Amino acid sequence: xxxxxxxxxxxxxxxxxxxxxxxxxxxxxxxxxxxxxxxxxxxxxxxxxxxxxxxxxxxxxxxxxxxxxxxxxxxxxxxxxxxxxxxxxxxxxxxxxxxxxxxxxxxxxxxxxxxxxxxxxxxxxxxxxxxxxxxxxxxxxxxxxxxxxxxxxxxxxxxxxxxxxxxxxxxxxxxxxxxxxxxxxxxxxxxxxxxxxxxxxxxxxxxxxxxxxxxxxxxxxxxxxxxxxxxxxxxx
Numbered sequence: 001x002x003x004x005x006x007x008x009x010x011x012x013x014x015x016x017x018x019x020x021x022x023x024x025x026x027x028x029x030x031x032x033x034x035x036x037x038x039x040x041x042x043x044x045x046x047x048x049x050x051x052x053x054x055x056x057x058x059x060x061x062x063x064x065x066x067x068x069x070x071x072x073x074x075x076x077x078x079x080x081x082x083x084x085x086x087x088x089x090x091x092x093x094x095x096x097x098x099x100x101x102x103x104x105x106x107x108x109x110x111x112x113x114x115x116x117x118x119x120x121x122x123x124x125x126x127x128x129x130x131x132x133x134x135x136x137x138x139x140x141x142x143x144x145x146x147x148x149x150x151x152x153x154x155x156x157x158x159x160x161x162x163x164x165x166x167x168x169x170x171x172x173x174x175x176x177x178x179x180x181x182x183x184x185x186x187x188x189x190x191x192x193x194x195x196x197x198x199x200x201x202x203x204x205x206x207x208x209x210x211x212x213x214x215x216x217x218x219x220x221x222x223x224x225x226x227x228x229x230x231x232x233x234x235x236x
Contacts, residue, residue, distance in 0.1 A: 048191065048192055048193055049193070052130060052131065052191040052192075053193055053195065053196060055129050055222040055223055056224055056225045057222070057223035058220050058221070058222055058223070059083060059223065060220040060221070061075040061076075061219075063075060068219070068220075069116070072102060072219045073102055073173075073214065073219070075219060076214050076219060077220075078216050080221060083221065084096055084098065087221065091226075092225055092226055093223060093224070093225060093229075094224045095125060095128025095129040095223070096125065096129065096221055096222070096223050097120070097125035097128065097130070097221070097222050098121055098205065098218040098220070098221055099119060099126075099218060099219065099220050100118070100119035100208045100212065100214065100217065101119070101220070102116070102119075102208065103115075104117040104169055104201075105169075105170040105171075106159065106167050106168070106170075107168040107169075107180075108159045108161065108168070109168075111159065112170070113159075115155060115199050117149075117169065117171070117202075117203060117211075118201070119203055119205040120132070120204070120205055121205050122143070122144040122205070123144070128224065129222050129224040130222070130224075132150070132189060132202065135189040135190055136189055137188055137189065138162065138163050139164070139186055139187030141186070141187060142186050142187070142202065142203070143186075143204075144204060144206075145204060145207075146184075146186070146204060146207075147181070147183050147207060148183055148185070148203070148204075149167075149169070149184070149185060149202060150186060150187045150189050150201060151185055151187075151188055151200075151202075152188075152189060152191070152197035152198055153189065153197050154197040154198040155197070155199065155201065156188045162185065162188075163185050163188060165185050166183060167182070167183060167185065168181070168182050168183075169181050169182075169183055169201075169211065173212050174212055174213050174214050175213055179213075181211055183203065183207075
């Protein structure tokens with residue numbers, strides 16, 4: 001009986017019924033679009049973090065994660081070789097790479113800005129974990145052993161600097177001594193990650209070790225998982 005009454009009521013004013021149905025359909029369509037849009041942004045942001053900043057896993061000394069942006073050299077790690085091999089031999093792992101990060105200041109003779117230096121392994125392991133090489137928009141990737149750096153595009157714009165030009169890197173070493181070195185801009189990267197593009201420069205791991213007086217140390221091992229293993233990670 002109630003169903004028949006409802007149908008009768010709808011048929012009495014078909015125009016109003018049609019407008020109502022159109023309104024509901026449009027609202028549902030907008031809701032689905034917005035939800036899909038933000039879900040897509042979330043997935044892309046997560047992929048960007050993995051490709052350029054966090055990888056899937058980070059292994060470091062206890063306490064490092066809390067101090068990695070302020071005092072990373074207080075957590076230097078020298079006996080990482082066995083851990084690196086053990087993790088790298090796991091079937092779920094695509095790549096493992098060592099990195100050495102350190103606070104620094106960039107100086108062009110007029111301006112000086114605080115930033116983060118990251119020493120990367122140019123023996124091929126960093127490319128297995130990160131996608132930095134694909135983010136170069138000017139210049140070229142680093143060569144092993146060279147006295148050069150890659151710099152974020154926003155940082156390069158602040159200094160109005162281009163590949164081939166030099167900039168001074170000022171660092172406080174692990175022993176609290178001040179070191180300064182003039183390094184050539186090999187390339188400029190744009191990752192879409194504000195933290196990297198505005199604050200980070202990359203240099204060969206050997207050069208980072210030399211300028212920080214940490215000849216055999218790193219601060220972290222970064223790990224990329226194979227796609228099948230990544231799909232099994234819990235959603236946080």
